[in-house]
Amino acid sequence: MELFLLxxxxxxxxxxxxxxxxxxxxxxxxxKLVNYNKFIRLYIPNNLFHIYLNSMDAILYESYLGDEESNxxxxxxxxxKKILDEIIELLxxxxxxxxxxxxxxxxxxxxxxxxxxxxILCIYLEDFIGxxxxxxxxxxxxxxINNYTKSINEPIQLFNTYYGIEFNFTGTKINYDxxxxxxxxxxxxxxxxxxxxxxxxxSKDTDEDN
Numbered sequence: 530m531e532l533f534l535l536x537x538x539x540x541x542x543x544x545x546x547x548x549x550x551x552x553x554x555x556x557x558x559x560x561k562l563v564n565y566n567k568f569i570r571l572y573i574p575n576n577l578f579h580i581y582l583n584s585m586d587a588i589l590y591e592s593y594l595g596d597e598e599s600n601x602x603x604x605x606x607x608x609x610k611k612i613l614d615e616i617i618e619l620l621x622x623x624x625x626x627x628x629x630x631x632x633x634x635x636x637x638x639x640x641x642x643x644x645x646x647x648x649i650l651c652i653y654l655e656d657f658i659g660x661x662x663x664x665x666x667x668x669x670x671x672x673x674i675n676n677y678t679k680s681i682n683e684p685i686q687l688f689n690t691y692y693g694i695e696f697n698f699t700g701t702k703i704n705y706d707x708x709x710x711x712x713x714x715x716x717x718x719x720x721x722x723x724x725x726x727x728x729x730x731x732s733k734d735t736d737e738d739n
Contacts, residue, residue, distance in 0.1 A: 532569070533620055533668040535562055540613045542608050552592040552602075559585045574622040581616065584609045613686055624672035633661075633713075634721055641725070650722060655714060664711040667702050670709035677712040684708040687715050 539558045542551050564567075569578055588605045637657055641648065662670055663667070678684050688696040688711045698704055 531667040532562075532572075533624070533671045536613060536617055537671070538609065540550060540617070543610050543613070546606055552588070555565065555585070556589055556592075559589070572620050574619075577612065577615060577619075579716075581609070581612045584612060605701060614617070620668075621672050621675055624669055628673060630717070634717060634724070637717075637721060643658060650725065654718060655710075658710045658717075659715050662706045662713065665709065667705055667708070670702075670705045673709040674705065674712050677716045681708070684712045684715075687711045691715075 535558060539555065539562065542555050542558070545551070546555075563582070584605055588602055588609065591602045591605065601726075637654065640657065641650075641653060644653075662673070666674075674681065678687075680685055685696045685698055685708065688694075688707065691711060696707075698708075
């Protein structure tokens with residue numbers, strides 16, 4: 530399980546918290562997240578991560594006292610939710626820095642013009658993006674989805690609209706690859722088409738036109 534998805538799962542448990550089973554699952558994910566220390570240091574300030582650890586310690590301690598529905602736990606969960614929101618926001622920003630829309634579009638245009646013929650743009654772009662997202666980490670694809678859509682439901686609906694079939698979301702890496710691809714396709718297609726059209730028009734220019 531990658532870092533971004535791990536944090537999202539912790540947040541999901543907090544949002545739907547309701548029993549000792551939630552605490553058990555939260556504890557399991559807590560220890561998994563601790564094992565990501567090397568990667569966390571790349572993205573998340575040390576002081577913020579320690580606040581998270583202290584909050585989790587307090588929640589787990591309360592649970593060991595046998596009162597999983599105590600007011601203390603409720604307050605700790607509220608605080609933890611705020612911390613996780615900050616961590617996810619930072620992680621999103623850091624991962625987005627690894628993805629440059631301008632570089633992506635420029636690389637696509639370069640490959641497009643290398644072809645000995647004019648490919649059909651929609652098919653060529655779909656294939657190009659599919660290979661790109663397949664080779665991304667799950668964290669990167671989740672970041673693309675979060676930054677180019679309002680929620681996971683939006684790319685699912687886009688998939689249904691583009692392909693006319695219902696998307697079977699099971700939360701697998703393949704699912705996120707596909708949803709990142711459709712998000713990126715929807716967001717960049719018009720921009721890329723405009724660049725290609727503008728280049729085509731300018732190719733007709735002659736010195737006499739200037």
